[in-house]
Amino acid sequence: DQQVKQNSPSLSVQEGRISILNCDYTNSMFDYFLWYKKYPAEGPTFLISISSIKDKNEDGRFTVFLNKSAKHLSLHIVPSQPGDSAVYFCAASVGGSQGNLIFGKGTKLSVKP
Amino acid sequence: NAGVMQNPRHLVRRRGQEARLRCSPMKGHSHVYWYRQLPEEGLKFMVYLQKENIIDESGMPKERFSAEFPKEGPSILRIQQVVRGDSAAYFCASSPTLAGGHNEQFFGPGTRLTVL
Secondary structure: OOOEEOOOOEEEEEOOOOEEEEEEEOOOOEEEEEEEEEOOOOOOEEEEEEEOOOOEEEEOOEEEEEEOOOOEEEEEEOOOOHHHOEEEEEEEEEOOOOOOOEEOOOEEEEEEO | OOOOEEEOOEEEEOOOOOEEEEEEOOOOOOEEEEEEEOOOOOEEEEEEEEOOEEEEOOOOOOOOEEEEOOOOOOEEEEEOOOOHHHOEEEEEEEEOOOOOOOOOOEEOOOEEEEEO
């Protein structure tokens, strides 16, 4: 059972436009969400996170939105740059002593010049 | 300011051999996590360790896999009698001490295990 779902395997965007990556989850116990970016043959790099007590978190060109009622979050990248081309993973965790992250399968973003 | 270090980066083993994967967490981090990524899949949690303690091993296969994080030295993920299905990328992550809240996990570059 996939608790964190990224339904779009790939996304192509023109440079300078907005990229919107989506993520849905099923476990209502999740209270912390993260986005990671991954280049081939490298480990995931942390991008941005959001706690369930918030509905938005912004860091430079990256903004994450959380809609708890819909169990949905999204990552907005604006403006998109060719260097943003990578696989983006959504991850979630439950608070307290549990430390493991549950990952989605990823969305491959291609930003065309 | 070294990040999470993993070695080897690539490991080739024949069926039945043992694989040992090493992970040194970021300086100041006392929590280590191991994840496995199969082709076209997301990362799957395997085990969560603190120094000399296994906190959560709910993602570890029941047989042939073990992990440790000794008082001194790196964390080790050990796979005995490897099979072709063990071929994957294995990532280690570390985080600072949890203080009742959440911490981001920082990942190493991974070890790509190929079983012939």
